[in-house]
Amino acid sequence: MPTLTKTDGVALYVQVRETLREQIKSGLFAPGQKLPSEDELSSQFGVSRMTVRQGISDLTDEGVLYRRRGIGTFVTQFHVERDHNKLTGFSDTAKAEGFEGKVQLLSREVVPAKLMVAKALALHETEPVIRIQTLRWANDVPVTVYDEYVPYKLCHELLQEDLRSRAAWEILETYGYTIKRAVQKIEARLADTDLATLLNLEENAPILYKHRIILAEDGAPVELILCYNRGDGYSVKMTLVR
Amino acid sequence: MPTLTKTDGVALYVQVRETLREQIKSGLFAPGQKLPSEDELSSQFGVSRMTVRQGISDLTDEGVLYRRRGIGTFVTQFHVERDHNKLTGFSDTAKAEGFEGKVQLLSREVVPAKLMVAKALALHETEPVIRIQTLRWANDVPVTVYDEYVPYKLCHELLQEDLRSRAAWEILETYGYTIKRAVQKIEARLADTDLATLLNLEENAPILYKHRIILAEDGAPVELILCYNRGDGYSVKMTLVR
DNA sequence: GCACTATATTTGTCTAGTCAAAATAAGTCT
DNA sequence: AGACTTATTTTGACTAGACAAATATAGTGC
Structure with a gap:
């Protein structure tokens, strides 16, 4: 498991989010696959469950992950380009x-x-x-x-x-x-x-x-x-x- | 202050969110105006600060409110119609x-x-x-x-x-x-x-x-x-x- | 086999705090 | 007057728990 740093000024939930995004992009978590539970992730990352949830929430808002209560968190099937609706130069x-x-x-x-x-x-x-x-x-x-x-x-x-x-x-x-x-x-x-x-x-x-x-x-x-x-x-x- | 119900199945943060939305729409909080602080709101609503924050966060995502650290939470100036980007029939x-x-x-x-x-x-x-x-x-x-x-x-x-x-x-x-x-x-x-x-x-x-x-x-x-x-x-x- | 029940898992919601960071306001010293 | 310090307010981030609700699984009785 990757180690998070508590001193570099980057919020822990951001580090969690970007670590997960990287792991998904690298194929460690394939489309459709179930992620470890929030409890498991929180102990793996060494942060509280609420912090993991905040990171995951960002990714569900983006459409990278989706959650189903009582079942788990999954990687969405088809990664359409997601950065639409963004104001860019x-x-x-x-x-x-x-x-x-x-x-x-x-x-x-x-x-x-x-x-x-x-x-x-x-x-x-x-x-x-x-x-x-x-x-x-x-x-x-x-x-x-x-x-x-x-x-x-x-x-x-x-x-x-x-x-x-x-x-x-x-x-x-x-x-x-x-x-x-x-x-x-x-x-x-x-x-x-x-x-x-x-x-x-x-x-x-x-x-x-x-x-x-x-x-x-x-x-x-x-x-x-x-x-x-x-x-x-x-x-x-x-x-x-x- | 309006009373929230803990038994009707609607999450408290949703009740906070919709109460604030209603108060803004009714003019109780005018565009540009500062909302009570999160601590104050949490004691007024009788819920924890985290619950208030979740309600406010939804409204900032919608563009109804914006927050500035160290200063407060404010109602956005011009209420453009916000329900764009919604998939509707x-x-x-x-x-x-x-x-x-x-x-x-x-x-x-x-x-x-x-x-x-x-x-x-x-x-x-x-x-x-x-x-x-x-x-x-x-x-x-x-x-x-x-x-x-x-x-x-x-x-x-x-x-x-x-x-x-x-x-x-x-x-x-x-x-x-x-x-x-x-x-x-x-x-x-x-x-x-x-x-x-x-x-x-x-x-x-x-x-x-x-x-x-x-x-x-x-x-x-x-x-x-x-x-x-x-x-x-x-x-x-x-x-x-x- | 089939319906029902108990159990474990997992996400959703919520609490009551802590400390940090940013901004403001008041006070102090030169 | 202007620069610096200090205290206060407010949001941001985070913790370590709690209970509820939804789902899946295994077991029980018929």
């Missing part, structure tokens, strides 16, 4: 999916908020917002047009920052804002002339449109992103829970 | 969204699994699957074409069941299968002639295409749904977590 996604990502800045300006933007960002109309338009490339193919809006009062430094590797909300994180979640709405649309030109498509080609609001820890909206993805070859993945 | 959705839903059965037959279907359902090619095609209406407008596949060996009774109110996976639940999650892929496409006719659209109108695999508790796929939504007026909502 473009460069991280590029790295994970294995393509070369490039961001081309189209424009950056301070403009008064349109009604739609003001509504999404809980501002008054005509309040100044920073608007950033970018074109994103994957392996030298233009895939997405980004139209981002951030309240000017939130972070005027955004006008100087380098935008080629990070989205605006990732920069906001470095200024002390804690980004916790985002809500987005997905629709199917058709490319207008401008979009078609930028994305190198024919007019009326299918476009996956995303309306995304980035929320800080306290639930306050910090950014609005309107996102136009070319329809061919692009898809959004998500998991639904009963 | 068509009639439940209709009820929640407030439209009249109707399901029209187009065809139901047993066919050998195509490669794509076999792959999604972890079957061998040509294994028999039940294919169900339906057209779904909202307020007498055709909005979605459903193309569902269920392994024949899983539940042949599906050939007799009434499909007008429930999706196949909802019927599987009544046969003892525990549905826990689904993974789906969303794309933007164009309507072909058949789809355009069914959905009363012009050809090449935008279509939101969903490829959804329903998974049982143990992670085994029990159903594949190919879903074609008309693009105008239809959108998928989801939340992303950092």
Whole structure:
């Protein structure tokens, strides 16, 4: 059994969770297989049962394990990719999916908020917002047009920052804002002339449109992103829970 | 303070959670406001602090509350609708969204699994699957074409069941299968002639295409749904977590 | 063989504490 | 006034137990 350390600052339940995840990934616990009971694990790891439970709970939430009262804890059969519904940056996604990502800045300006933007960002109309338009490339193919809006009062430094590797909300994180979640709405649309030109498509080609609001820890909206993805070859993945 | 009952079979932490949710909804705790400390709540509710914490943790996972160590627990500012990423049936959705839903059965037959279907359902090619095609209406407008596949060996009774109110996976639940999650892929496409006719659209109108695999508790796929939504007026909502 | 019963196993819930870490507020010294 | 220290509050992590509920298993009686 692997030994846990009590002094390196990593919580014991996190060490338990990651140890189990590693053992599952390595095949020590195969899909469908029953794990040792919580009592057994707690004595093997040398921690209390509640600590083991916290680690296991994280993995059941992720869908790696499932529990059945009176029977035991099991590894789920088919490990579909599980990290959907995660808010990740473009460069991280590029790295994970294995393509070369490039961001081309189209424009950056301070403009008064349109009604739609003001509504999404809980501002008054005509309040100044920073608007950033970018074109994103994957392996030298233009895939997405980004139209981002951030309240000017939130972070005027955004006008100087380098935008080629990070989205605006990732920069906001470095200024002390804690980004916790985002809500987005997905629709199917058709490319207008401008979009078609930028994305190198024919007019009326299918476009996956995303309306995304980035929320800080306290639930306050910090950014609005309107996102136009070319329809061919692009898809959004998500998991639904009963 | 509301009294919790120890005998009605509802876990105390669930009662704490729902009491807090009700108090927040009623405005007793306003957005941005600080909740009483966990110690205080535990003495007010008459339960241990760990029990209070479990209730609060559920609400932070939902995004209703957020905690800051050393400071306190707070109500999030803007209550965006939170029940995204939930797997719900068509009639439940209709009820929640407030439209009249109707399901029209187009065809139901047993066919050998195509490669794509076999792959999604972890079957061998040509294994028999039940294919169900339906057209779904909202307020007498055709909005979605459903193309569902269920392994024949899983539940042949599906050939007799009434499909007008429930999706196949909802019927599987009544046969003892525990549905826990689904993974789906969303794309933007164009309507072909058949789809355009069914959905009363012009050809090449935008279509939101969903490829959804329903998974049982143990992670085994029990159903594949190919879903074609008309693009105008239809959108998928989801939340992303950092 | 079949229905029922007792027993052991395992997860779910809960308690009553402890200590640590982070943030705030008050007080103290220079 | 400003920097530093100290005490207080609050959440985070953890322990070592307890009992309940669900399931499986073995045994018993007919």
